[in-house]
Amino acid sequence: MKSVSASKLTILASSLLIASAFASATAWAAPANDPATLAQIRDSAMKEDWAYERLADMTDLIGPRLSGSAGAAAAVEQVADAMRKIGAKVTLQPVKVPHWVRGEEKAQLVDYAGRPSGITQKVVLSALGGSGATPAAGLTAPVIVVRDFDELNARKAEVKGSIVLFDVVFDDEMAKGGQAGKAYGRGSNYRGNGPRVAQELGAVGALVRSVGGADFRLTHTGNTGLVDGKRIPAAAVTAEDAMLISRLLKRGAVKMHLTLTPQNLPDADSYNVIADFPGTEKPEEVVIVSGHLDSWDLATGAHDDGAGVAAAMAVIDTLKKLKLQPRRTIRVIAWMNEENGTRGGKGYFEVNKEKVEQHFAAIESDNGAGRPFGFMGSVRPSMVKYFAPLQKSLDQIGAGVFDRRDVAGGADIMPLERAGVPSFQPLVDFTNYFNYHHTAADTLDKVNPLDLKRQVAVMTSLTWYLANMDENIGRTVVPQ
Amino acid sequence: MKSVSASKLTILASSLLIASAFASATAWAAPANDPATLAQIRDSAMKEDWAYERLADMTDLIGPRLSGSAGAAAAVEQVADAMRKIGAKVTLQPVKVPHWVRGEEKAQLVDYAGRPSGITQKVVLSALGGSGATPAAGLTAPVIVVRDFDELNARKAEVKGSIVLFDVVFDDEMAKGGQAGKAYGRGSNYRGNGPRVAQELGAVGALVRSVGGADFRLTHTGNTGLVDGKRIPAAAVTAEDAMLISRLLKRGAVKMHLTLTPQNLPDADSYNVIADFPGTEKPEEVVIVSGHLDSWDLATGAHDDGAGVAAAMAVIDTLKKLKLQPRRTIRVIAWMNEENGTRGGKGYFEVNKEKVEQHFAAIESDNGAGRPFGFMGSVRPSMVKYFAPLQKSLDQIGAGVFDRRDVAGGADIMPLERAGVPSFQPLVDFTNYFNYHHTAADTLDKVNPLDLKRQVAVMTSLTWYLANMDENIGRTVVPQ
CATH class of the missing domain: 3.50.30.30 (Glucose Oxidase; domain 1)
Structure with missing residues (x-):
């Protein structure tokens, strides 16, 4: 995670107008956001080890994944393979990344x-x-x-x-x-x-x-x-x-x-890994759920941000295992280069800037795998009430808090958020996060498997909820 | 500190007999172990920064002090100089030490x-x-x-x-x-x-x-x-x-x-630093108060055992400042090579083994500079009662516990303890000690100056008390 000063952000003047793009959707078919489905997703996530296994593959088999490194390249392959295996539609979006070598x-x-x-x-x-x-x-x-x-x-x-x-x-x-x-x-x-x-x-x-x-x-x-x-x-x-x-x-x-x-080498070729689970009714509308695949080079980047990537990957896995299909397209993204350039996030926005209004919402997990308390999101205050059923379900695992913020997304989805896309992030305990992240001690053993399950439950429930909402949550307004 | 298995220790068959050497001393002149003097020592120690300054000199100016290194040699000079400056009679006892280089x-x-x-x-x-x-x-x-x-x-x-x-x-x-x-x-x-x-x-x-x-x-x-x-x-x-x-x-x-x-080089020349404060009435009888001067090479050895050395040094400083002269000789020793050979402790015993009975008691601090709760000592159970006035004084700073043990001394005084010399060590909180000692993180900032003052108060009070006791505390019996 990089900290972002709110004062640097800009209001997208047109953001409120774009909200009208979502105004028509009101009555889609089941399964949707009924309590039983939400409970099923939550409870299934709490039983699964799949995300932890992916995190172990990433950290134990590959290790550090700094942009431009062999580790980053191997991670792109590994994540793409894993997502293909569970039936997602995988594309690799090329991005040029800074290549700095210690x-x-x-x-x-x-x-x-x-x-x-x-x-x-x-x-x-x-x-x-x-x-x-x-x-x-x-x-x-x-x-x-x-x-x-x-x-x-x-x-x-x-x-x-x-x-x-x-x-x-x-x-x-x-x-x-x-x-x-x-x-x-x-x-x-x-x-x-x-x-x-x-x-x-x-x-x-x-x-x-x-x-x-x-x-x-x-x-x-x-x-x-x-x-x-x-x-x-x-x-x-x-x-x-x-x-x-x-x-x-x-x-x-x-x-x-x-x-x-150290050496500052010419920019290297790398990729965002994009894995789509196409929506049944509004496939052109997208809910992004993501983490960043690159890490610093001193450790294996378990909290920052292997856990975020693994939890995002597990959203599709959890839904597929339950044979649940979303109305809108769920797009898992493992971003490249959050740590030293955000080229992945910028590159995605560049390619998709004409389709911003088709991005219903975006989620990025990049605060580590501490105990989740709920989620934060940059919807307008009047929209908070629509999330009550989701909160009620997540409250069963102590993760029912909806912390509405003016800015909520991770660094990679920041361009989308600035352009009005409501952005979300799990709300986790990160009291001790900064004692580990970016250090040699950010290793797999620091991730509590139970907390990662909770994060998968939050991410999957939230993604599903957004992908199936009847309500129009409109656009967000990032303050200047 | 090295852990020592009690089962390896031997009873010195003659230890009880040697006790008779101390049987005659019963009525020496003041100042002795009256409450006012003990209070004065304790309170003076709690006001002084001298030990912390010595510890800072050792760790900040020199740093690591592994046996055979330039740091160890510089530390010998530094401690000897500091002790000479406060009027102690300094001798350097040559010891050959292992010389291992990372x-x-x-x-x-x-x-x-x-x-x-x-x-x-x-x-x-x-x-x-x-x-x-x-x-x-x-x-x-x-x-x-x-x-x-x-x-x-x-x-x-x-x-x-x-x-x-x-x-x-x-x-x-x-x-x-x-x-x-x-x-x-x-x-x-x-x-x-x-x-x-x-x-x-x-x-x-x-x-x-x-x-x-x-x-x-x-x-x-x-x-x-x-x-x-x-x-x-x-x-x-x-x-x-x-x-x-x-x-x-x-x-x-x-x-x-x-x-x-790493290299295992031929044994190097080094020294125990011995600084005497001669006794007024029984100068031939000795109370040792000590720590070990060598440290591991990854850090500056603040807890292990710079603090022990500094606290031992401060015993003479505290008494000199109060113009108090002990009846028995107080011998401060900064041992060389506790960490990888104990050559200093063994060498001292070798040279002094005919004079073991003149060693009234020995103290070594080698459990770090955590909060002191009192002291431990290997006197026989029947002797504990004689320490009540000392405990009463130290209780005022929360350090009045006397934890009698069968084996109490540090590794360097172990040969003396095995030979019957009652041995003591500050009783400190070392809950977190092993998280730091022998690691790169054993640095000055980890030492709480207040706890070091308390340790000086304990070490000085205990040393003074032993050096002036009327009672015969006899010999200790280390179990097999």
Whole structure:
């Protein structure tokens, strides 16, 4: 998941008008959204291991799936095969993706006040996606630490020729208090923008304190917004190492020897995997249910976002096993390149922008596989009441909350949401999500199989419900 | 800390007789163990940052201190200097220590059922101390997983030519339930003995699942009991990677490519740092208060055992600041080589074995800097009552528990304890200790300064009390 600032989003001026496209549908044939069918879907999902098996295939057999990697390519094949096997109509949509490859990465503090002769201190770090490289033998520069952009600007004169460390503490209490996304956003802002801003001021390298609340000397990678020709080396140091550097700076100047040798290669060929379950009555109308197939390279991307993909895949599997056919087309998408470019989401929108009004709704799961409490969705407030039967059914597994939001979708469906497509996402406990995602510890064992079943129940029930609704839920209005 | 099996310990037949050496001392001059002095010591310790500053110097300025390393040598100098500065009489006792140096370490699963072409799975691991090396280019072998030695023996035929993984799950519930030492002992038994036993059965490599309850893909190193000429490569894989391998083995055979290039160098010269505060009335009688100066190489050894050393050092500092002089000599020792040889402890005993009866008591802190609840000690049950005034004073800071045990000392004072010297250790909360110790995450930020103050209060009060006791606490009897 990437955090998105609501202020960057735009209202689609025509969004309310497009709503009329759905106004006619009112009386389709059974089976539809009757309580018995919803119960059947929910209970069937709670009994099935299929999604977990797909997640295990993805993480155990393939592992990391960074865009452009052999893992990503293998995952495209694996997901496409699995969806074909259950009878979905699979297409691979070509997308060109950034191709960044991690290299050697190491750092030592080679000078500081009080350093005994012959001693250097190791710093644990991981390059950020899009980072440039140091010379092969590394570079040595003084380190300065700043807490925010204001401090960076105030100390502009020191930045030139330095390695800048943005030491932004992850607010774990905020995360534990139910505001994990906000806590994450504070830190990831510096990860995304810090290196670029530091480069503009003449820094020769940029470091960020790893985002996340774990205190196990864990690096937290992610993309950074450097641009070609200005790619300085940029990495996330562990919280422990950020604290060490800050403490040593209180004793005097600190010099670091930094070696990062990632490569920014030409864009690579990849694909969105699109698997359709055609609708019986309105096949041209589409409900997307999705997750993103690419992951960061440090781990196997179980929570981020293997679980989302597996749960989306299981929507068709669950319905097929129950021999239920949707009125509208259900389109499972395993997006490529959410993590460092969102090329899959953008590419899909580009190809489908004339058909936006045929997208009844879109779902993307990209907050991990924590315990689901329900779902969030960006329908207009007046539409919430139409979801009561769905909520009632999901309430039986503790997942009946409908958290209406102005913006609800994941990054890949954001272009659709901005264009007015009501967008949804499972509402999950992600209190601890940011302690794992983008780290080496995002592995299969962290996914509770029961919670994944619950997510499949939520995703399948919601998808089915949307694909069969009589009511017109119209278009969404994303605030500016 | 290393766990020690009580069954390996021996009764010193003469231990009860030696007790008579202390029978005469009954009426020394003030200041002694009056409540006011004990309160003064306790309260002074609770106000001082000196121990934390020493710990910061050790971890921030030097870092890892594995025996034979530049860090260990620098730490000897640093501690000796600090103790000289506060007026202690410092001697460096030479000890020859094992000199093991970590090299490159990496592993991939290069074949397994269901592996897509071109895919390998990375395994995160750290070599164990004393591990042998693979060829520089690594070796490739099938992996077999066993849960215990019985299973290893039952599957003897498969071991030859294989890499054996001992997949022993750390019982975190046991640790959280107050039995962290026992939980640790279960796993560390396989770390210590597994590789040797596997080698004897023809294994070409041995892996253990990392001990400890953290689920952040963290390796937990430690020493393994391989012997020269039979040093196969041996490493700790993370719990996550052990689980991955076990899951893949359910699908079929698994092959690993393993590269470990540690070096076992000739023994190196090093030292115990011994800092005496001579007693006023019985200077020939000694109370040792100690921690071990060496650490593992993955982190800066803040809990294991920088904190123990710093707290021991602070005993003399606290008393000097209060202008209190002990009746018996207080001997602060920063032991060298607890982690992979205990050469410091053994060397001290060797040199002092004719003077064992002059050792009134010995304290070693090596369970980390968690919240202290009191102290444990291996006096005979009838002696416990003499410690009531000390307990009463420490109870004011929640550290009044005296947990009498048959064996209480750390590994370095074990030879003294076996020879009858009553041995003590702070009683601390070490519920989470094994999640950090021997890992890359054992860093200064994990030490709560308040808990370290409490530990200094316990160590100083206890040391002072022992150094001034009128009562004869006799000798201890370590059970067989």
